[in-house]
Amino acid sequence: MTASSISELLYHSRLPVCVFQNGYCKYANPLMEVITGYNVDLLRQISFINTLINQEDRLDVEENIARIESGIDYHSECEFRLFNRQGMVLYIKAFFSLTELDENPAVLAQLLDITEQRLAGEALMVNAKKYSELFHNVNDAIVLIELTEDGALKRYLEANDVCCQMLGYTRDEILALTPPSITDDETKSKAVSIIEDIVENGKTRYEAYCIAKSGMKIPVEISSHLFYLNDKKVVLVSARDITERKLSEEETRLQKAYFQQIFESSPMGIVMLNSENRVIQVNHSFEAVFQYSNEELKGKYLHHYIVPDIYLEERFEHEPTALQGTIAQQEMVRKRKDGSLLHVDAVRYPIIFDDRQVGTYVIYRDITFQRQVEDQLKASEARCRELNDSLPEVIFEIDLHGNLLYVNRNALTFFNSTREEFEKGINVLDFIVPEDRDRVRKNMFRILNGEKIGENEYTAQRRDGSTFQIAIHSSLIIKDNKTAGLRGILIDITERKKIEERLKTLSLCDSLTGLYNRTYFEHELQRCERICPYPLSIIVCDVDGLKFVNDTLGHDRGDALLLAVAGVLKQSLRECDTVARIGGDEFAALLPNCNCSSVEKICERIRKTVEGYNAAHPELPLSISTGAATGEASRIRDLYREADNNMYREKLHQSKSARSSIVQTLMNALKERDFITEGHADRLQDLVVGLGKLIGLPEHKITDLRLFAQFHDIGKVGIPDRILFKPGPLTSEEFKEMQRHTEIGHRIAQSAPDLAPIADWILKHHEWWDGRGYPLGLKGKEIPLECRILAVADAYDSMTSDRPYRRAMSHETATMEIKRCAGSQFEPQLVLRFLQIFNMY
CATH class of the missing domain: 3.30.450.20 (PAS domain)
Incomplete structure (x- = not known):
């Protein structure tokens, strides 16, 4: 082909076209000037391949041209990146074919600009990657x-x-x-x-x-x-x-069912009222007594239904005390749905939730029958005795000295005695425990002097020594216009007292420590303000580091600390003092008749008791900040604030040291136990240091690697020993619990200045190269280099060391397993460098 025919061909081509011979562009059409930015003369003077084509693509282009020129191939194509004169990178697809120039072989190249297609393809790949990650x-x-x-x-x-x-x-x-x-x-x-x-x-x-x-x-x-x-x-x-949610729902359902069973099975009528005194629910006994169904009363004001019109004002007499968080009791007359009246003994209890009253319970005991019995006794002694023997309660009569003159038949069963024993002569005090007898005598004296004292509660005892709670309601026996003794009804209130005690405990005591709660403490503050003698002292205590313990070791360990604090305070304070848990980690105590010197001695005794506790329980030290104040009871609120301020001043001084002490204890525990295998930390330090030096880490990084190798598993102090030292494989639940040690260790390290630089590594040291690790599912170089180094070294030492559930592997077996996991668990390049360590020795 002649030069003129080639020029004619190139000029009319719709693609950039050029002819190569001996590595240089001999001819080029105008479109080549457009795509390269060089005119035709310059294109002939420069080395097209070395000047315009990306270095990584040159060899491929040269090989294609050489194969065409040598006659091996007649046609070929390839893609390469071209740098035009303006510095822009273009993606080119070239089509090469054999031609002839001046009777010598040459290569005809037609160029197609595919830059837009390539960029669009890369964008699609990026979007696909983002979608996959999401x-x-x-x-x-x-x-x-x-x-x-x-x-x-x-x-x-x-x-x-x-x-x-x-x-x-x-x-x-x-x-x-x-x-x-x-x-x-x-x-x-x-x-x-x-x-x-x-x-x-x-x-x-x-x-x-x-x-x-x-x-x-x-x-x-x-x-x-x-x-x-x-x-x-x-x-x-x-x-x-939603496993956790389902478990929570089931627990709530069971608790509700348990409460409902107690509520509905009570022999006494119970009504639950909201803060507006509207009915929330009534039990079956209430429905039976008052003849109203739960549906009829729900959401209504109870007094509109059961309070007779003549007693409407009386209904308010017991409500103020109940609304102030205290228990109120009163006998009253109420009416049934059919209009008939009945006498009831009503006890009203506050419902406390989150230290505030949200409603009340009222327990009604129908005492109509007892009242009728009392009236009948006045009318006919004989008839009353016949009737008394049919009653489930004990009916009795005593003389002025307390000797029993008469008891009904039920008394024999009640006190586990025989009729003969009663007939021989028994004093009523024989059935009362010694500590209540003086109170019984005083009440008898009050009644004999004409005072109406209503129902009184005592502890009774049977012949066999067993005791139970009773309530006695007595009245005078008048003969010949003279007082001859007392008659009354004795009722077993054991079940009622259990219900009362249960409700009282729920409303006034802390369920965890058994100490009084804030509601009771506030009540005592008010009482002491009125009647407590001078001097009065207040101690306020706060548990240092409780939130840290809860966050790192779990709430079980935090609860154990709170129980320990309760034990320390009860051991250190006097019997006459009142101690309460008034907040999550706060406790307070009221000390009547206690001056400044005495309260200082008690605070010192608390500190000594804490030291004794820590000596006996070094695994988790206890730290309490205390503050005290002494003064007159009339300024008790000021005393409380002063004690609270003193406590916070002490807490500012020792809260950091308390947390450091806990962290140091955990660090010492890790050193002493050297989890799973003896010397693991020391061997691991040698391996990670060797690998770190081999890949050229600076000395300060090597120092951090040593610390990381020693404390990477510090979070395992929060894992139960039953899991940590289990001789066999872990269950899925146990493995989930074990996985928590990275997050626990992370929180511990963040709280320890010495470990803070490696806290992030501790969190991520179980991540896998392929993203199947935990806790974050990181992969590749998202994982810190130090964690990738430790992963290989830790796996090798674990496999070549004895475990509770298997014997150690040989070096050869362990290295084969590490090679197998390269690319999945471990970074492939680090695996190769790690294996070089052993070839060096």
């Missing part, structure tokens, strides 16, 4: 299910990492299953209707159970959405594990 990093398990044309389930298309972890399957195992095989039988039976709902509405939400590979049923909340992917119907199913 798909696999969400908290919920997600699967994609393809539907057939008629809307039936066809196959699983994809499953994210969370789904695989939750169910225990690999991704390939899930994709090999047939939908809906990973759900329970009930959900499978509803699959057709569920899919119909999705197809009709585009989405649906329901609860179901997923079946893990182990067979375990996992409760989940499922949200499904229909969309189209490449003209295929696809359902995105998102499943959230």
Whole structure:
């Protein structure tokens, strides 16, 4: 081909075209000037390949041209990056073919600019990567299910990492299953209707159970959405594990059922009122006594139904004290639905929630029958005795000295005695415990002198020494216009006292420590302000580091500290002092008749008791900040504030040292136990230092690596020994508990200045190169280099050391396993460098 014919061909081409011979551009058309930025003359003078083509692509281009020039190939094509004169990078697709110039072989090159296509392709790859990261990093398990044309389930298309972890399957195992095989039988039976709902509405939400590979049923909340992917119907199913919520709901249901059982089984009528005194609920006994159903009274004011008109004002007499958080008791007349009247003994208890009163309980005991019995006794002694023998209560009469003149038949069973024993002569005090006898004598004297004292409670005792609670209501016996003795009714109130005590404990005591709560303490403050003699002292205490212990070691350990504080305070204070838990980590004590010198001695005694406790329990030290104040009871609120301020001043001085002491204790525990195997930390330090030096880490990084190797497992101080030293494989639940040690260690390290630089590494030292580690699911170089170094060294030392559940592997076996896991658990390059350590010795 002649030069003129080549020029004619190049000029009319619609693509940039040039002719190469001996590595240089001999001819080029105008479009080559456009794409390269060089005119034709310059293109002939420069080395086209070395000047314009990316260095990484030159060899491929040279080889293609050489094969054409040598006659090996007649046609070829390749892609390369071209730098134009303006410095822009263009993606070019070249089509080479053999030609002839001046009777010598040459190469004809036609260039196609594919820059836009390549950039669009790269953008698609970036979007695909973002979608994959989002798909696999969400908290919920997600699967994609393809539907057939008629809307039936066809196959699983994809499953994210969370789904695989939750169910225990690999991704390939899930994709090999047939939908809906990973759900329970009930959900499978509803699959057709569920899919119909999705197809009709585009989405649906329901609860179901997923079946893990182990067979375990996992409760989940499922949200499904229909969309189209490449003209295929696809359902995105998102499943959230609701196991904890289900357990919480079940616990709440059981507690409610337990309360309801106690409420409904009570022999006494009980009504629950809200803060506005409207009825929330009444029990069966209440319905039986007053003839109103729960539905009739719910949401209504109770006094509109059961208070006779003539007693409407009386209903308010006991309410003020109940609304102030105290217990109120009163005998009164009430009416039934049919209009008949009855006498009741009503006890009103406050309902306290979060240190505030949200309502009240009222317990009604129908005493109508007892009142009628008292009236009948006045009318006919004989008739009353016959009637008394049929009563479940004890009816008695005594003379002026307390000797029993008469008891009904039930008294024999009541006191486990015989009729002969009663007839021989028994004093009523014989059935009362010694500590209550003086009070019985005083009350008898009051009644004999004409005072009406109503019902009184005592502790009674039987012949066999057993005791029980009783209530006695007595009245005078008048003969010949003279007082001859007393008669009355004795009632076993054991069950009532149990209910009262249970309600009192719930309203006035702290359920964890058994100490009084803030409600009771506030009541005592008011009482002391009125009657407490001078001097009065107040001590306020705060548990240092409690939140830190709760966050790192769990609330069980925090509760144990609170119980220890309660024990220290009870041991250090006097019997006459009142101690209460008034907040989460705050305690307070009222000390009557206690001056400044005495309260200082008591505070010192608290400190000594804490020291004794810490000596006996070095595994978790106790630290208490205390503040005290002494003064007159009339300024008790000022005293409390002063004691509280003193406590906070002390807390500012020692809170940091308390937390440091706890952390230091945990660090010492780690050193002493050297978890799992003797010398693990020391060997691990040598391995990570060797690998760190081999890859050229600076000396300050090597120092941090030593510290990291020594304390990477400090979080295991918060893992129970039954899991930590279990001789066999862990269950899935135990493994989840073990995984918490990274987060526990992270929190501990953040609180220790010496460990703070490695806190982030402690959190991430169980992450895997492929993203299947924990707790964050990081992968690749998202994982800190120090964690990747430790992962290889820790795995090697673990495999070559004895464990409670297996013997140590040989060096060869361990290194083969590390090679196998390169690219999944470990960074491949670090594995190669790690194995070089052993080749150096």
